[in-house]
Amino acid sequence: MQNLAKLSAPILSLSFVAGLVLWAYPEGAAPARQIGIILGWVGCGMLLASLFLALREPRLTNLLGGVENMYWWHHRLGLAAYVALLAHPLLLAGASLPKAPQEAWELLSPFTESWPVWMGWLSLLLLMAGLGATFATRLPYRIRRPLHAGLGIATSVGLIHLLLLGIDEPVEPLLLASLALLAWRFIREDWGVGASPYVVQSISRVSPNVVEISLAPLGEPLAAKPGQFVLVAFQSGRRFKGCCEFHPFTVSSIDGASGLRVAVKALGDCTRNIQSIEPGVPARVQGAFGEFLGNPASTPQYWIAGGIGITPFLALLRAGRLDRPTTLIYLYRSEGDALFVDELNAIAANLPNLALRLRATGDEPIDPESVLPPGEDVAKAEFWLCGPPPMIELLAGFLRRRGLTNRWMHFENFGAL
Amino acid sequence: MPKIYIVATATFWIFVSGLWLAGLSAPKTLAETSVPVEKGYSLTDVAAHASPSDCWMTIQGKVYDVTGYLPDHPSRPEVIEAWCGKDGSKAYDTKTKGRRHSEAADRLLEGYFIGDLKQTTP
Numbered sequence: 207m208q209n210l211a212k213l214s215a216p217i218l219s220l221s222f223v224a225g226l227v228l229w230a231y232p233e234g235a236a237p238a239r240q241i242g243i244i245l246g247w248v249g250c251g252m253l254l255a256s257l258f259l260a261l262r263e264p265r266l267t268n269l270l271g272g273v274e275n276m277y278w279w280h281h282r283l284g285l286a287a288y289v290a291l292l293a294h295p296l297l298l299a300g301a302s303l304p305k306a307p308q309e310a311w312e313l314l315s316p317f318t319e320s321w322p323v324w325m326g327w328l329s330l331l332l333l334m335a336g337l338g339a340t341f342a343t344r345l346p347y348r349i350r351r352p353l354h355a356g357l358g359i360a361t362s363v364g365l366i367h368l369l370l371l372g373i374d375e376p377v378e379p380l381l382l383a384s385l386a387l388l389a390w391r392f393i394r395e396d397w398g399v400g401a402s403p404y405v406v407q408s409i410s411r412v413s414p415n416v417v418e419i420s421l422a423p424l425g426e427p428l429a430a431k432p433g434q435f436v437l438v439a440f441q442s443g444r445r446f447k448g449c450c451e452f453h454p455f456t457v458s459s460i461d462g463a464s465g466l467r468v469a470v471k472a473l474g475d476c477t478r479n480i481q482s483i484e485p486g487v488p489a490r491v492q493g494a495f496g497e498f499l500g501n502p503a504s505t506p507q508y509w510i511a512g513g514i515g516i517t518p519f520l521a522l523l524r525a526g527r528l529d530r531p532t533t534l535i536y537l538y539r540s541e542g543d544a545l546f547v548d549e550l551n552a553i554a555a556n557l558p559n560l561a562l563r564l565r566a567t568g569d570e571p572i573d574p575e576s577v578l579p580p581g582e583d584v585a586k587a588e589f590w591l592c593g594p595p596p597m598i599e600l601l602a603g604f605l606r607r608r609g610l611t612n613r614w615m616h617f618e619n620f621g622a623l
Numbered sequence: 624m625p626k627i628y629i630v631a632t633a634t635f636w637i638f639v640s641g642l643w644l645a646g647l648s649a650p651k652t653l654a655e656t657s658v659p660v661e662k663g664y665s666l667t668d669v670a671a672h673a674s675p676s677d678c679w680m681t682i683q684g685k686v687y688d689v690t691g692y693l694p695d696h697p698s699r700p701e702v703i704e705a706w707c708g709k710d711g712s713k714a715y716d717t718k719t720k721g722r723r724h725s726e727a728a729d730r731l732l733e734g735y736f737i738g739d740l741k742q743t744t745p
Contacts, residue, residue, distance in 0.1 A: 235694035285624055292635040299642055301695075309731055311646025314639065322697070334632060341625040372698030 212271030215259060215279045223251035229376060235301075242297030245290040250368070252287035253361040254380065256280050257387045260358070262395050262437065262492060273495040284357065288333050291364070295326060325367035332360035347474055351451070355396075358388045398439055398452070401490035402428055406440070407465065408485055412545050415472040416514065417481055418458060420465060421489060427464035428491060430457050432521035433499030433618075436491050438468060440480055443487035449476040452492065456592075456618065458517040459524045469545070471514045498618045503588045505614075507532040510577070510601060512593020513543060518618055519592070520546055523553045523560070533561045535577055537597065540566055572597060574604035585609045592618035662738035666710070669740075673708025675700065679737070680711040687735040 232243045259270070259280040267273040295314055302310040312318055316327045339345055339353035365381040394400035403424040410418045421438075430436065435456045440448040453476060455468035472478040498518050507530050509519045516536055522528070534554075538544040547564065554562035565577065578584055578601075589605060591598050598617055605615060664679075664686045672679035678690045689703075696703045706714055715724055724732075 232694065239695060281624065285627060289627065289631045292631055296635065296638045296642070300638075303642070303645060306734075307642075307645040307648070311642050312730070314642055315646075337628050338632075341628055372702045 211269060212275045215270045215276055218270075219252070219255035219259070219279060219283055222255055223248055226251040226376075230373075238297050238301035242294050242301065245297065246294040249287040249291035249294060250361075250364060250380070252283045252290065253357075253364065254384055254387075256283040256287060257358055257361055257384060257391075259283065260391055261387070262495070263400070264493060264495065267495055272497055285337065288337055291330060291333065295330075322367055322370040325363055325370055329360045329364035329367055332356045332363060336360065347451075347476070355392075358384075358391065362388065395492065396452070398450075398490035398492075401437075401439070401452075401492045402426065404438075404489045404491045406443075406483060406485050406487040406489060409483055412469060413542070415481065416469055416545055417483065418467055418469045419480075419483060420459075420461065420467045421491065423464050424488075428466075428494055430460055430466055430494035431500065432457065432460060432525050432527075433518045434494035434496045435518075435618075436466070436468065436493035436495070438492075439490045440483060441488045441490070443484050446482060446484045446487050447479070448483075448487060448489075449479055451476050452490075453477065454495075456517040457494065457521050459521050469514060469517045496618070498592070498616060499590060502530060502590075503614075504530065506530065506587045508578075508584065508587050508589045509534045510537070510589065510591045510593070511535070512537045512597040513539070514545065515591075515593035515618065516545055516550075517592075519590075520550070523550070523557070528557050528559045531559050531561075533563065535563045535565065537565050537567050537572065537577065537593065539569065572600060574601055577601065578604070578608070587614070589615045590618075591615065663741040664738050665741045669710075670708045675704045675707065678704065678707035680706050680709060681740045682710075682712050682715050682732065684740045685736055686738045686740055687732060688737045689732075689735050692731075692735055 226247045227244055230243070230247045232240050235243070256279075259276045261276075262273060267276060270276050299310040299314040302313060314323075316323060336353050336355075336357035339350040340357075342350065362381060362384045365377050365384060368377045369381065404421040405424055407420045407422045409420070412418050428436065433456075435454050437452040437454050439450050439452045440446075441450055442448045455470060457466050458469045459467040461467060470477055470480045472481050499522055509532060511519055511534065519534055523534075534550070536544070536547075536550065544564065544566070550562055550564075554560050584605065585608065587610075589610065591601060602615055602617070606612075666681070669679045669681055669686055672688070672690075675693055676690065678693055679686060679688050681687070689707075693700065693703060703711075
């Protein structure tokens, strides 16, 4: 059932794109021109589908195989649309090249007075800047974020380009749909109108660069399970000035019927600022998302955590549920980077099903053989990995070489949200 | 994914530059190389070519055989085909919310010129 839900995002997206192409299929034009027009519609459809998949409504994410699945397709459809839309004007202009090179350039040139061409160029340049900012991870988040949002605006500008060319069907309803999706995303999700109000109840210092924040609901609480994550925007308190940006945090504990805790590591400007948060600060919370640690198989379980990646496992252990033999391998650079170790030791002492292995890896790359010795039978186990992407990549590759298939490996992955 | 972005973007700009250079180095447009035609047609003549497979139209006192251009027109086919066999001057001048077609379109149109519109007395 979950596999079907995961496939629904690409099936819906590609069906929508195919429908647009069939509707607008150009007949009688030169082959290069035909391909150029088709690629224009393919890009347009993929951009709209990508915009739709950027919505973070919990019910929608459940229908479409989870927010990670939606974002996986959101990224790929966005990039594929970009490539198609770059080729679109080149092929249209290229079709005229053999008989009239000057006209080929005039068709493309932004220097001739033509609103349709200007809108086409504006859309392409917004896409170029938005995707460039997405990949330029060294750029500050406050610059990358608005540039990435420009990708949504590029979709509407591209549709205006089509309207100005005299193509009003089916462009008018598509333009309305793109504006509605943009408004939905900006108002309900980025501004937090659709988020639940919470308040910071208490703060616990876990390490010099990690705090654990306890949140209490001010209204209807969110339904969260261990292993899931929430998006939280911390606002301003009496002395604390929040950055009000939504960031993903794994739930580290579910407290009673309504409260929850998140552990925040100082990784950027906003999360560094959150280290000085105070009780009473209001927060907007969206979620909960993800299915990490959900529906484990009946085989032995291996949990591998790196650094702050201990939080989903901690949430499940704190909930006191462990009905399968489980090995928790916690990797950290040095003793000073180990989080919640005393609590983990205390839990392990009381849970006979849990084998806890703590491992300081140092600054050298991790040796997978030392984490999972050759004699250990891992082929019939299920693995759950959460930590820095290089660690997950290294260990997943190692496990595959040991005969484990992807079906038995699960990753917590929300870095690109 | 960043590699695909970089390769696609660089390729795009290389091709745009190539088209620009090709346009600069091209001596003449199709319209400029066309053989001038000195012939006059009446509106009745034009009206006899009113289908997408044989489409003439008059624009600003000139007659054009745009049959070969119809598949290349960017809008829906009905938008331009509705003017086959008729005077399309007003439609040509009021595209995109009252804005007329671009100068590039003017030059393109010249390639399909076949004669002048004969003035008829009432």
